[in-house]
Amino acid sequence: MTADTFVIAGRTFASRLIVGTGKYSSPSVMVRAHEASGADMITVAVRRVNISDRAKESLLDYIDTTRYFLLPNTAGCYTADEAVRTARLGREAGLSHWVKLEVIGDERTLFPDNEALVEATQVLVREGFVVLPYTTDDPIVCRKLEDAGAAAVMPLGAPIGSGLGIQNLNNLKIIREFSRVPLIIDAGVGTASDATIAMEIGADGVLMNTAIAGAQDPIAMAESMQLAVRAGRLAYLAGRIPRKMYANASSPVEGIVGR
């Protein structure tokens, strides 16, 4: 098999699994889970520094930035303006012009506001950002994001943190067929098989946080996700057999004793 590389905007990644930094019980668990995941891209949120409580350590004290590529995100932003400002701040804080763009439309579902998302993508692409937008599993929105200059499209498998697994596999297959930029399934993974299914339909990568951070043993789950993503990718490249209605014997049908 020829080398299977994962490239976004000209940058090659060793792993097709992208992981988050939220909801871990402690920084040391997070660090060990990151190691076990084999990921080389990690997403981080941009937030106001707590002025009244300066004792808090920085997340960057725990992340080896020579080993991991940091992807600032705009989680928690509800308008295109907020997301654009946050992306600009993230660029200055991290010296990375990449952004996982989120413009949330509703607090309860955390579904994206796709209209504002396309608008923010256009603005940030003009400013030279590599934009990876988190979107719904809508092929038309994904096409609009691609037309706006997004470096990848990141449709959800299910609502953020829900762990429901992929809800609309058919849409994701259509997005796979339509899309000329990398397809990353972002959000909704609950367990390893969900990640494998995403990769088996030809997704280029999977991004997850809660499935690992919220597991009873996040370090073991991180390793399981590494294997799941690799297994799904290999199965996709290997090319599965077609589904058939009836049995098709594996053993020769000639030379059966007594016949």
Next chain:
Amino acid sequence: MTITLNGDAYDLSGPLTVSELLARLDIDPRRVAVEHNLIVLKRPAFDHTTINAGDQIEIVNFVGGGARARQIHP
């Protein structure tokens, strides 16, 4: 004089640079990004950007994940 710092009123004795403000707050300038009146500053500009009464300053850094709360108000 009073400025707005990360959304809250904050009192200072007089105009100062962004670098001076960060030093006063004991914040490592290499770990944060600063927005001055909605304009994101390049780090070299911290030394010569003066903060005056009524100015709006946002100081941000990286934290884990993505919290739900709305954090930056336009």
